Amino acid sequence: MGTPQEGRLADKVALLTGGASGIGRACALRYAEEGADVVVADRDAKRGAEVVAEIRNASNRRALFIEVDVSSEDSIEAMAAAAVTEFGRIDTVLAAAGISSAQYVSGAAADGQTGARPLVTTKLSDWQRVLDVNLTGVMLTDRICARHMIELGVAGTIVNVASSAAKIALPGAADYCVSKAGVAMLTQVLALELLEHGIRVNGIGPGFIETPMTQSMRDDPDGLAAIVARTPMGRVGTPREMANAALYLACDESSYTTGHTIYPNGGMFVG
Numbered sequence: 001m002g003t004p005q006e007g008r009l010a011d012k013v014a015l016l017t018g019g020a021s022g023i024g025r026a027c028a029l030r031y032a033e034e035g036a037d038v039v040v041a042d043r044d045a046k047r048g049a050e051v052v053a054e055i056r057n058a059s060n061r062r063a064l065f066i067e068v069d070v071s072s073e074d075s076i077e078a079m080a081a082a083a084v085t086e087f088g089r090i091d092t093v094l095a096a097a098g099i100s101s102a103q104y105v106s107g108a109a110a111d112g113q114t115g116a117r118p119l120v121t122t123k124l125s126d127w128q129r130v131l132d133v134n135l136t137g138v139m140l141t142d143r144i145c146a147r148h149m150i151e152l153g154v155a156g157t158i159v160n161v162a163s164s165a166a167k168i169a170l171p172g173a174a175d176y177c178v179s180k181a182g183v184a185m186l187t188q189v190l191a192l193e194l195l196e197h198g199i200r201v202n203g204i205g206p207g208f209i210e211t212p213m214t215q216s217m218r219d220d221p222d223g224l225a226a227i228v229a230r231t232p233m234g235r236v237g238t239p240r241e242m243a244n245a246a247l248y249l250a251c252d253e254s255s256y257t258t259g260h261t262i263y264p265n266g267g268m269f270v271g
């Protein structure tokens with residue numbers, strides 16, 4: 001056990017998929033600042049280990065990296081079991097692992113992003129891959145971690161990372177939009193199912209955020225102009241801004257909120 005301390009997540013155990021990069025990484029750091037012990041779970045072991053080292057340097061919290069592929073039920077089961085073995089329980093989950101397309105590789109020099117993918121010519125295997133990671137991966141993460149919470153009597157919280165693309169149709173990204181709309185509905189259904197266990201399930205639906213996922217778009221002047229045109233605040237969001245939204249949903253300050261996805265997106269849905 002680390003030293004007991006103050007904070008919105010004091011002495012809670014947080015497990016974050018996608019914790020090696022971008023929004024998941026920012027949440028891992030933010031949660032540790034608020035007193036949580038942190039399990040960083042990701043397929044990227046190198047960057048995951050870096051985040052763990054950052055947390056250990058910046059706080060007195062325990063941090064652990066677990067390699068996981070969220071498109072595999074076995075892998076997620078092993079991840080959750082290892083987290084419980086190591087830290088005793090899981091109090092809060094962030095399901096952030098995701099891909100923008102079947103070819104996307106987070107953090108790679110050639111990240112695989114090739115622009116629009118019209119649905120009429122999208123390969124079924126590509127469609128399936130995006131759904132497997134972004135939707136089924138979140139569903140499996142949620143339910144496997146929820147089983148541990150129920151077994152251990154933990155009235156925990158789950159925060160799913162959807163996207164503003166759950167609500168706006170982006171031509172050329174049907175797989176992504178549909179996967180994220182699915183995550184928003186999953187959040188609603190699971191919230192009702194887990195009420196009796198005192199587990200709250202909420203989500204965040206970011207707009208355009210400064211992470212590797214938007215790097216190619218931000219590097220392209222036309223892409224950046226499109227982001228600004230869609231965003232009343234006229235700028236991309238920061239990963240820390242997303243972490244603050246997720247933190248609210250993860251901690252007791254949101255105790256009367258469940259089944260809700262909030263959209264920190266610079267006013268995109270306002271007009």
Ligand SMILES: NC(=O)c1ccc[n+]([C@@H]2O[C@H](COP(=O)([O-])OP(=O)(O)OC[C@H]3O[C@@H](n4cnc5c(N)ncnc54)[C@H](O)[C@@H]3O)[C@@H](O)[C@H]2O)c1
Nearest residue numbers: 018021022023043069070097098106163206208209211213
């Ligand atoms: N960046 C944005 O503008 C934006 C907007 C809305 C929603 N999102 C969502 O936020 C989440 C995080 O994205 P990000 O922007 O931080 O991108 P990112 O590429 O920086 O991070 C994604 C992380 O997920 C991990 N990951 C991918 N597939 C995985 C798998 N099968 N198993 C385990 N880990 C896997 C990657 O290794 C990476 O660490 C995603 O779900 C994304 O769809 C991002």
